[in-house]
Amino acid sequence: MTQTQELTKADFVSEGDVKWCPGCGDYAILSSVQTVLPTLGIPKEKFCFVSGIGCSSRFPYYMDTYGFHTIHGRAPTVASGVKMANPDLSVWVVTGDGDGLSIGANHTVHMIRRNMDLKVLLFNNRIYGLTKGQYSPTSEKGKVTKTSVYGSIDNPLNPVAFAIASGATFAARTNAANPKHMQEILKAAADHKGTAFVEILQNCNIFNDGAFAKYLDKETKSEENLILEEGKPLLFNNDTQGIVMSLEGSHPRLIVEEVNATDTSVSITGKKFLVHDPKNEDHTLSYLISQLGVSLEGTPTAMGVLRAVRKPTYDEVLYEQEAQAKAQRGVGILKKLIYSSDTWTVTEESQAAGV
Amino acid sequence: MVTQEKPKETLSSVTIRFVGDSGDGMQLTGTQFTNTSALFGNDTSTYPNFPAEIRAPQGTLAGVSGFQIHFSSNNIHTAGDHLDVLVAMNPAAFKTNINDLRQNGILIINEDAFSASNLKKAGFKEDEDVFSKYLNKFRIYKVPITKMTLGALDGLDMMAKAKERCKNMFALGLTYWIYSRSLDPTLEWLESKFGKKPDLFESNVRALKAGYNYGNTTEIFQNTYEVPKAKIVPGVYRNITGNQAISLGFVAASELVGKPLFIGSYPITPATEILQELSMYKNFGVKTFQAEDEIAGIGSAIGAAFAGQLAITTTSGPGIALKSEFMNLAVITELPVVIADIQRGGPSTGLPTKTEQTDLLQVLYGRNGESPIPVVAARSPSDCFLAAIEACRIAIEYMTPVVILSDTQIAIGSEPWKLPDLETLKPIHTRIHEDIDTFAPYRRNDDLARQWAIPGTPGCEHTIGGLEKENITGKVNLSAEVHEEMVKIRAAKVKGIADKLPPLEVYGEQSGDLLFLGWGSTYGAIRTAADELLASGCKVGQVHLRHINPLPNDLGEIFSRFKHIVVPELNSGQLLMILRAKFLIDIKGINQVNTKPFAVSDLVIRAKELIGDK
Numbered sequence: 030m031t032q033t034q035e036l037t038k039a040d041f042v043s044e045g046d047v048k049w050c051p052g053c054g055d056y057a058i059l060s061s062v063q064t065v066l067p068t069l070g071i072p073k074e075k076f077c078f079v080s081g082i083g084c085s086s087r088f089p090y091y092m093d094t095y096g097f098h099t100i101h102g103r104a105p106t107v108a109s110g111v112k113m114a115n116p117d118l119s120v121w122v123v124t125g126d127g128d129g130l131s132i133g134a135n136h137t138v139h140m141i142r143r144n145m146d147l148k149v150l151l152f153n154n155r156i157y158g159l160t161k162g163q164y165s166p167t168s169e170k171g172k173v174t175k176t177s178v179y180g181s182i183d184n185p186l187n188p189v190a191f192a193i194a195s196g197a198t199f200a201a202r203t204n205a206a207n208p209k210h211m212q213e214i215l216k217a218a219a220d221h222k223g224t225a226f227v228e229i230l231q232n233c234n235i236f237n238d239g240a241f242a243k244y245l246d247k248e249t250k251s252e253e254n255l256i257l258e259e260g261k262p263l264l265f266n267n268d269t270q271g272i273v274m275s276l277e278g279s280h281p282r283l284i285v286e287e288v289n290a291t292d293t294s295v296s297i298t299g300k301k302f303l304v305h306d307p308k309n310e311d312h313t314l315s316y317l318i319s320q321l322g323v324s325l326e327g328t329p330t331a332m333g334v335l336r337a338v339r340k341p342t343y344d345e346v347l348y349e350q351e352a353q354a355k356a357q358r359g360v361g362i363l364k365k366l367i368y369s370s371d372t373w374t375v376t377e378e379s380q381a382a383g384v
Numbered sequence: 385m386v387t388q389e390k391p392k393e394t395l396s397s398v399t400i401r402f403v404g405d406s407g408d409g410m411q412l413t414g415t416q417f418t419n420t421s422a423l424f425g426n427d428t429s430t431y432p433n434f435p436a437e438i439r440a441p442q443g444t445l446a447g448v449s450g451f452q453i454h455f456s457s458n459n460i461h462t463a464g465d466h467l468d469v470l471v472a473m474n475p476a477a478f479k480t481n482i483n484d485l486r487q488n489g490i491l492i493i494n495e496d497a498f499s500a501s502n503l504k505k506a507g508f509k510e511d512e513d514v515f516s517k518y519l520n521k522f523r524i525y526k527v528p529i530t531k532m533t534l535g536a537l538d539g540l541d542m543m544a545k546a547k548e549r550c551k552n553m554f555a556l557g558l559t560y561w562i563y564s565r566s567l568d569p570t571l572e573w574l575e576s577k578f579g580k581k582p583d584l585f586e587s588n589v590r591a592l593k594a595g596y597n598y599g600n601t602t603e604i605f606q607n608t609y610e611v612p613k614a615k616i617v618p619g620v621y622r623n624i625t626g627n628q629a630i631s632l633g634f635v636a637a638s639e640l641v642g643k644p645l646f647i648g649s650y651p652i653t654p655a656t657e658i659l660q661e662l663s664m665y666k667n668f669g670v671k672t673f674q675a676e677d678e679i680a681g682i683g684s685a686i687g688a689a690f691a692g693q694l695a696i697t698t699t700s701g702p703g704i705a706l707k708s709e710f711m712n713l714a715v716i717t718e719l720p721v722v723i724a725d726i727q728r729g730g731p732s733t734g735l736p737t738k739t740e741q742t743d744l745l746q747v748l749y750g751r752n753g754e755s756p757i758p759v760v761a762a763r764s765p766s767d768c769f770l771a772a773i774e775a776c777r778i779a780i781e782y783m784t785p786v787v788i789l790s791d792t793q794i795a796i797g798s799e800p801w802k803l804p805d806l807e808t809l810k811p812i813h814t815r816i817h818e819d820i821d822t823f824a825p826y827r828r829n830d831d832l833a834r835q836w837a838i839p840g841t842p843g844c845e846h847t848i849g850g851l852e853k854e855n856i857t858g859k860v861n862l863s864a865e866v867h868e869e870m871v872k873i874r875a876a877k878v879k880g881i882a883d884k885l886p887p888l889e890v891y892g893e894q895s896g897d898l899l900f901l902g903w904g905s906t907y908g909a910i911r912t913a914a915d916e917l918l919a920s921g922c923k924v925g926q927v928h929l930r931h932i933n934p935l936p937n938d939l940g941e942i943f944s945r946f947k948h949i950v951v952p953e954l955n956s957g958q959l960l961m962i963l964r965a966k967f968l969i970d971i972k973g974i975n976q977v978n979t980k981p982f983a984v985s986d987l988v989i990r991a992k993e994l995i996g997d998k
Contacts, residue, residue: 043847045859074842079687082850089847090860095839097690097717098849099683100709106648106680110687110695111839113671114646118691118839136683139676347671354666361668363639364806367632372622372803373423379613 036067041076043093054205054231055084058152059091061208062121065215066094071119078121079108081128084159084233085152088123102133105140108147109343116344119219121148126167127157130186134166141195143343144223150215151188151228152205156237174236190319192226193312193336199225200315201334206232206245210256210332217334223342244330255321257333262302263318264288265329271302272321272328283317285328307337391607392564397456398611399464400559402552403481404473404494406439406449409552414451415798416556420569422623422800425613426455429908430798431463431981436653436736443497443505445476457612461764461908463797465983469562471555473497473529475506475514482518491522492558494551496530525604529554529595536594537587550591557595564610567596617802624801626765626794627654630724631661633772635668638694640773640812641780644669646693648684650677650703653736654792655726658698678706682723686710689719690848692816692838694776698724701743702733704750711785712751715874717848718826718834720779720786723747724772727791729979738979739792741904744958747787748933754871756878758782759933761789763907766801768794774930777812778881783833789932791954793905793981820844825858831884832877882934888927888942895945896923897995901971903929903959906952906982913987922995932959940967948994950974952987 041063049055066076076094080086082101089096095118099107104122112120122129122140129137129151140147156174157163163176167188171180192200199221203214211229218225230241243249255265255272263272273286286301307315315336322330355361400417402410411432422428433450440447454464466486472478474497485491500510508514515524533551540547560567570592578585599605624632638645647670649659663672671688675681682697689695699707704725714721727743729735747759758778762771768790775788817823817835820843826834837844846858854861855873890899892914902910907928914926927942929935943949951960952974960973974990976982 072842074840074845077691077839078847089849092847094845094847096845096847096849097687098847098851099686100713100850103679103683103710106675106683107687107690109673109680110646110648110684110689111691112687113673113684114644114688114691114693115838115840135676136680139680351666351669351671358667361635361665363636363668366635366665366668367803367806368620368622371419371423372620374620375425375616375618377618379425 036073038063038067040073041066041093043091045090047091048087049084050235052234053084054154054233055088055152057205057208058150058211058229058231059088061211061215062150063092065212065219068216069119069219075118076121077108077111077118078123079104079111080123081125081133082159083125083128083157085123085125085150085231086128102128102131103136104128105133105136105145105147105149109140109143109145112145112147112344113347116146116348119148120146121150123150123152125151126153126155126165126188130166130188130191134191137191138195141192141197141224141226144196144198144340146222146342146344147224148218149224149226151226152231153188153228154231154233154237155185155240156233158233158236162236187319187323188228189226189335190316190324192228193316193319197226197336198223198338198340199334200319200336201226202228202230202319202330202332204230204241204244204332206230206241214334217337221337223340253322253329255329255331257305257307257318257331257335259305259307259334262304264302272318273302274317281313281317283321283325283328307334310338312336390605393607393609395609395611396458397454397460397464398468398563398609399452399454399466400469400471401450401452401467401481401484402471402555403448403450403477404552405442405477406435406437406447407442408449408473409549410449410451410473413552413556414453416570416573417559417565418453418455418798419573419623420560420565421453421455421611422621423569424565425616426457426611427460427614427616428456428623428798428800429454429460429463431793432796434737441505443474443476443502445480445506448477448480450477450481455611457614459614459616461911462981462984465985469559471559473551473555475502475508478514479506479508485522487521489522490525490562491518492525492527492555494529494555495526496528527558527598532594532598533591536590540583540587540590542583542587547587550587553588553591554595554598557592557597558599561596561599562605562608564608567592616800619802621800621802623798624766625657625796625798626762626768626790627657627726627796628661629766629768629801630762630772630788630790631658633769634662634694634696634722634776635665635670636769636806636809637773637776637812638668638670640809641694641776641814642811643692643694643814644671645696646671646673646685646688647696647698648673648675648681648688649698650675650681652678652700652703654728654795655698655700655703655724657795658724658726678703679710682707682710682721685721686714686717686719689714689721690717690839692836694780695720696722696724698726700726700728700736701730701746704743704746708751711757712753712755713850714785715751715755715757716850716852718783718874720783720836722772722775722779723785723787724775725787725789726795727789735979737792739905739954739981740977740979741789741791741906741954742958742977743789744932744955745961747789748962754875756875757785757787757933758878758881758931759787759789760931761904761929762794763904763928763930765794765797765799767907769801769804771930773809780812780814781833782831782877782881783815783836784878789904791905817841817844824856826853827856831880832873879934882931882937885931885936888936888938890942891926891928892918893923893925896925897946898922898924898948898950898991899942899946900924900926900987900991901929901949901951901959901963902926902953903932906954909982909984909987910952912984913991916984916988917991922991924991935966943967943969948972950991950994952982954982
């Protein structure tokens with residue numbers, strides 16, 4: 030048995046070479062995951078990393094854990110099978126914006142709505158990297174790529190909004206370029222019981238360099254990042270601005286207000302600035318917050334845990350039902366099952382008796 | 385009531401088909417007749433036939449649902465070629481089935497349903513005398529089934545519609561009388577089903593008895609028949625469909641492997657009942673996962689296999705198409721997954737409720753790359769039990785995906801099953817590996833089966849995946865030499881399965897003029913044809929394959945003992961093509977793709993032509 034207290038980052042580093050492009054944001058994610066895992070108190074052999082296809086999905090090869098590099102878009106299905114077979118395992122899905130939201134979007138929805146106890150790391154670089162630079166489902170409209178020479182005419186998906194709308198019990202966003210924040214979020218995801226969906230903004234320095242530069246540039250980062258903390262008001266830009274809710278007719282909208290503004294009448298919450306409440310049963314506000322920055326011009330992007338609600342997980346209930354069935358009907362006995370239906374016996378005598 | 389003794393004639397075999405609207409309860413009527421006949425001691429074989437639509441518009445040709453039962457004092461293997469009795473509850477049912485009734489057969493129709501509007505719905509003229517041209521061909525009995533049923537239920541406080549629904553029981557009672565069957569099994573069944581609903585119980589009992597008494601007291605039926613007990617091997621029996629038997633086979637295999645059963649599936653006709661059946665067995669540790677689609681079904685099964693369970697996915701042809709990429713992942717990761725393909729008519733959505741054997745080439749070759757997958761086939765409803773266990777045995781002992789083929793005919797058809805002695809079933813040995821020092825993911829035993837170290841095993845952490853890999857270490861390696869070596873190893877592993885198979889059984893003559901070689905649901909028709917030919921002095925043999933990939937090693941030697949090799953298939957010659965390519969001999973096919981099982985008589989005629997054609 031592996032002694033969990035002895036585990037270090039080195040225990041999770043596989044011996045082979047890592048083959049992502051030099052400068053790829055994936056390196057920081059790998060390092061952060063390897064940093065967080067030894068802190069979780071879980072034996073090494075209980076971790077299982079399952080991925081699909083794409084740059085992100087090479088991840089399991091670089092981890093010294095159980096791993097499965099499956100097929101394009103289908104990692105949630107395999108991971109669900111692993112988890113149902115053995116709920117003691119800590120099962121992680123590693124996917125990307127193409128793998129998880131294009132070819133595999135269907136499985137992502139169903140994994141989330143079932144609340145299967147899986148940790149999902151979706152690397153979002155807004156581009157297809159492994160096939161060398163085509164637009165992805167999160168690419169911004171108008172983006173010029175090798176397959177959108179005149180600019181992409183697809184409307185982009187917002188991964189966290191997609192997860193929340195699918196019924197996610199845990200949804201978070203972080204940035205691979207901010208390892209400290211990323212490690213906090215990874216720890217929170219690992220501690221969550223249920224599907225924990227984490228969008229990790231990750232720079233592809235070859236095919237989409239600088240996609241998330243505004244979150245990092247000294248000039249803009251204060252006004253572009255809204256760091257979420259439970260119980261704290263939604264303030265940003267060195268606490269000089271905050272998020273309030275207003276009604277446009279019947280439609281709730283999040284807007285930016287200056288902190289020194291005195292008019293509080295625009296709020297429907299009774300308080301001027303919204304207070305972050307990721308554990309609220311209702312996901313409406315989390316959904317609205319997920320839109321900030323990504324779908325709402327002129328607002329900062331929410332970084333952190335948008336939603337964390339404890340609900341029964343699919344695998345928990347699956348095993349509860351099994352235990353109940355065994356308690357109610359007794360542990361199944363094959364012979365009884367096969368001989369249970371309407372049977373009849375043919376004997377030598379009954380044969381001799383004729384009609 | 386006046387009861388009369390009418391003359392009784394003894395028959396060896398009878399085939400009855402009950403047909404009506406899909407809401408008329410024909411499946412239930414047929415099932416009751418089957419159970420009663422089986423309990424009496426006949427051998428039975430059934431074949432339900434229903435439309436793809438759940439409830440097509442009432443009275444239309446599209447909505448006709450039928451249930452055919454063949455019962456006999458002999459051992460029988462098919463649901464019968466031609467009908468001795470057709471019970472048609474409306475004009476549409478009459479129109480779509482009358483051509484299957486044999487010369488001088490009995491036609492019983494519900495006279496009340498032959499109204500102008502129903503005739504029109506069935507495509508007849510409103511005032512057409514639809515029976516006139518059959519008067520000399522069949523014995524026609526026009527029975528006012530609806531009126532008689534309503535009359536029998538007079539005084540019961542029920543809606544007229546609900547009363548009318550009991551007319552299937554009247555028809556059942558009448559056929560029970562004609563064939564001298566006891567009402568008791570059905571009365572007991574009604575008691576268990578409707579015991580708590582007195583109105584429904586009373587009405588069904590009255591209708592059943594009214595039908596029986598109608599036969600007994602009216603003058604129109606001149607005599608009754610009896611079909612004596614069959615000579616059946618002593619034992620405990622139950623009736624079983626293929627889908628039930630395959631489900632029980634998987635549960636039994638799970639016990640033989642010593643690992644819980646996991647089934648990841650998506651509903652699809654005609655495989656859905658397996659998922660339904662297994663979902664009842666939670667107390668056996670069976671986990672059923674109704675996935676979001678066919679792909680997720682097999683994906684979850686592969687995940688469960690990686691994590692050490694006996695993993696199954698069930699589907700039909702269109703689902704195989706969707707699962708193909710994942711089947712290949714199981715090939716390259718060498719994980720034990722059983723894929724049950726309950727074949728139906730294709731291509732595309734095709735004919736969801738009809739039978740065909742047209743997926744063979746798909747499951748053998750319908751994937752990218754060199755992708756060997758063992759294939760086994762079930763030959764009859766009850767045989768699905770042993771076929772399922774064999775599929776699981778190969779998967780677990782050789783660490784490979786395995787396809788088991790069944791089809792609509794055996795999936796929903798039923799026959800009496802002599803219950804197996806479970807102690808005689810051999811344990812299935814896993815390749816579970818826990819020793820750190822000797823572990824390597826692709827280290828193999830003599831059968832070339834790799835080690836199975838499941839997540840949670842300390843010190844055996846490893847990653848597998850869809851990229852080509854080295855033997856033993858399992859490390860990703862895309863070099864030319866490694867790829868060629870792995871292609872050969874995967875092929876050799878599957879080919880090697882044949883080395884441990886028992887010798888093939890040749891039924892009938894061990895050498896001679898003609899060998900029937902078949903697979904799957906054609907077994908019963910071929911066996912019956914072989915028996916007829918043997919009885920008429922022809923030197924014929926029959927081999928029916930359990931294993932289609934790999935083919936048994938002794939097949940070529942058996943071929944050399946016969947002048948003609950004939951492969952009857954419900955496709956355009958799929959196994960035929962493989963055999964001709966492999967053995968380079970002029971094997972002939974008998975092929976039919978018309979949604980129907982083979983008629984025994986067609987096989988006999990074709991075989992005689994070949995034998996005579998020396």
